[in-house]
Amino acid sequence: MGSTITEKILAGHCGKESIKPGSLINADIDLIMCHDITTTPAIDMLAANGMNKVFDPEKIVVMPDHFVPNKDIKSAELVKKIRLWAKEQGITKFYDIGNHGVCHALLPEQGYVKPGMTIICGDSHTCTHGALGAFSTGIGSTDLAAALYTGQLWFKVPETILIKLDGRLQKGTYSKDVILDIISKIGVDGALYKAMEFTGELIDDLSVESRMTICNMAIEAGGKSGIISPDQKTIDYVKERTDEEFEIIKSDDDAVYERIIEIDVSNLEPIIAFPHLPGNGKPISKVGNIKIDQAYLGSCTNGRIEDLRVAASIMNGKKVADGTRMIVVPATTEIWKQANKEGLLDIFMEAGAAVSTPTCGACLGGHMGVLAAGERCISSTNRNFVGRMGSPESEVYLSSPATVASSAIEGKIADPRKYLI
Amino acid sequence: MKGYAHVYDRKHINTDEIIPARYLNMDKEADLAKHAMEDLDGDFINKVKQGDFIVAGEDFGCGSSREHAVWALRGSGIKAVIADTFARIFYRNCINNGFLAIESKDISKKVRTGDELEIALESGTLKNLTNGEEYTFLPIPAFARKIILAGGLINYIKNEAK
Ligand code: SF4
Numbered sequence: 001m002g003s004t005i006t007e008k009i010l011a012g013h014c015g016k017e018s019i020k021p022g023s024l025i026n027a028d029i030d031l032i033m034c035h036d037i038t039t040t041p042a043i044d045m046l047a048a049n050g051m052n053k054v055f056d057p058e059k060i061v062v063m064p065d066h067f068v069p070n071k072d073i074k075s076a077e078l079v080k081k082i083r084l085w086a087k088e089q090g091i092t093k094f095y096d097i098g099n100h101g102v103c104h105a106l107l108p109e110q111g112y113v114k115p116g117m118t119i120i121c122g123d124s125h126t127c128t129h130g131a132l133g134a135f136s137t138g139i140g141s142t143d144l145a146a147a148l149y150t151g152q153l154w155f156k157v158p159e160t161i162l163i164k165l166d167g168r169l170q171k172g173t174y175s176k177d178v179i180l181d182i183i184s185k186i187g188v189d190g191a192l193y194k195a196m197e198f199t200g201e202l203i204d205d206l207s208v209e210s211r212m213t214i215c216n217m218a219i220e221a222g223g224k225s226g227i228i229s230p231d232q233k234t235i236d237y238v239k240e241r242t243d244e245e246f247e248i249i250k251s252d253d254d255a256v257y258e259r260i261i262e263i264d265v266s267n268l269e270p271i272i273a274f275p276h277l278p279g280n281g282k283p284i285s286k287v288g289n290i291k292i293d294q295a296y297l298g299s300c301t302n303g304r305i306e307d308l309r310v311a312a313s314i315m316n317g318k319k320v321a322d323g324t325r326m327i328v329v330p331a332t333t334e335i336w337k338q339a340n341k342e343g344l345l346d347i348f349m350e351a352g353a354a355v356s357t358p359t360c361g362a363c364l365g366g367h368m369g370v371l372a373a374g375e376r377c378i379s380s381t382n383r384n385f386v387g388r389m390g391s392p393e394s395e396v397y398l399s400s401p402a403t404v405a406s407s408a409i410e411g412k413i414a415d416p417r418k419y420l421i
Numbered sequence: 422m423k424g425y426a427h428v429y430d431r432k433h434i435n436t437d438e439i440i441p442a443r444y445l446n447m448d449k450e451a452d453l454a455k456h457a458m459e460d461l462d463g464d465f466i467n468k469v470k471q472g473d474f475i476v477a478g479e480d481f482g483c484g485s486s487r488e489h490a491v492w493a494l495r496g497s498g499i500k501a502v503i504a505d506t507f508a509r510i511f512y513r514n515c516i517n518n519g520f521l522a523i524e525s526k527d528i529s530k531k532v533r534t535g536d537e538l539e540i541a542l543e544s545g546t547l548k549n550l551t552n553g554e555e556y557t558f559l560p561i562p563a564f565a566r567k568i569i570l571a572g573g574l575i576n577y578i579k580n581e582a583k
Pocket of ligand 1: 299364
């Protein structure tokens with residue numbers, strides 16, 4: 001009987017040959033990422049308990065992203081605190097303003113994520129990094145404190161749901177539509193406590209970045225992690241970014257799964273997730289006439305260069321509709337620079353959009369595009385809960401970057417396919 | 422342990438409702454508590470009393486990993502959350518804080534706001550002192566109980582190191 005990639009990685013990190021779902025383990029952690037919201041409570045806990053030294057400063061990366069550049073005095077205090085803490089702890093991998101970016105976009109981009117690793121961060125979308133064949137999961141601040149101090153963390157080994165994606169995507173549909181469709185099918189708790197492993201023809205076809213979009217939203221189905229066994233594309237992506245060694249771990253052919261879900265994506269349409277759950281997906285043909293006030297392109301889900309390229313190709317020479325605002329937030333500084341070099345930022349600004357510096361910003365209703373009561377936003381982000389992007393009386397519709405772009409042009413939720421030749 | 426129930430008979434009550442992100446520029450329990458459940462029930466904070474319980478539907482605490490959700494509830498006086506089921510990170514955060522999260526099937530349909538409940542951890546039973554009913558709940562795993570009894574994960578680690 002074989003094992004899944006998740007079982008193998010976890011076994012290897014607690015000194016076992018093999019491991020069964022349901023067992024409680026204490027696993028070694030290879031990489032801890034810290035951001036501005038969940039880290040300060042962990043720092044306080046450590047200090048209050050006389051735990052004065054982190055286990056290994058080399059294995060910690062710190063990147064304030066949620067409310068940067070500091071949105072107010074309180075956020076400034078949080079960031080100041082982690083900046084001082086990192087310095088005092090000898091943590092040199094600190095991404096301050098000028099090198100900043102949304103943590104889940106920055107971490108793989110800077111070559112920290114390698115196949116076979118265990119990664120944690122006090123952020124639910126840490127599942128993103130499973131796209132490179134790592135076990136990566138979100139945890140809270142107490143977990144973070146414990147791991148920063150001991151280098152280990154307790155886990156219940158999850159059962160795995162295998163999601164087999166076959167067929168080819170039609171023009172105008174993307175990995176975002178695929179994951180919105182999956183969550184709508186299995187429900188926002190359809191993978192509660194489980195690892196979601198993605199495989200199949202479609203995954204082989206997708207770029208590493210597009211795979212990240214899929215794993216990013218595993219948590220929106222309740223999943224503990226999202227994961228994809230590494231292939232040549234993964235290896236090339238990682239080798240471009242780091243010289244460090246890594247081990248290729250994959251699922252066995254006879255691995256045991258809790259469930260296998262097979263989906264053919266050949267006839268998939270662009271999907272829009274209606275308020276107030278990511279699982280409220282509808283195909284664009286069933287959406288009807290929904291006027292929007294704001295179009296938001298950014299986040300750890302879809303703020304990468306390929307997302308900006310698609311959106312810019314649709315918006316080139318067009319204008320954002322009267323009465324609609326568009327905000328573009330490249331997810332990292334590198335992406336911003338690249339988009340600038342390729343003229344994408346000019347295209348957005350000529351169209352009447354505002355381009356911001358990287359930040360989580362309005363994705364979580366922080367700043368740089370917060371919604372008023374009664375306003376509607378189409379967004380390339382991952383969550384559309386009540387009040388997520390601002391007023392509890394506002395509405396967020398989730399979609400791919402292409403649909404955000406076509407909707408910005410029309411001022412209502414619009415099918416991107418007519419803009420793609 | 423006895424307390425009065427505040428019932429929210431809804432699935433997928435998420436961390437943005439328990440403590441909206443606009444307050445995450447703060448990390449102290451007392452500050453967060455003032456905004457507990459604000460986007461779900463603006464009056465919650467006026468109704469809740471020290472020692473009360475929240476009773477809710479499936480997947481309570483889904484969404485972000487912010488432990489601020491646990492702190493906001495605890496700071497408001499809530500002693501335990503009893504739900505049909507919990508989202509994973511929220512459940513983990515409760516254990517790590519030594520805060521009681523109890524999973525009892527269909528509980529949100531059985532209890533009404535204002536009912537007085539008694540939790541018996543050892544036997545895994547939940548008594549409704551108002552209507553005399555008795556329910557069972559999933560026993561808390563031994564490992565999690567150790568952490569809860571130690572007063573949370575950090576204390577547990579400290580004890581282990583001794
Ligand atoms: S971009 Fe949004 S979802 Fe991603 S880490 Fe930031 S706040 Fe969370």
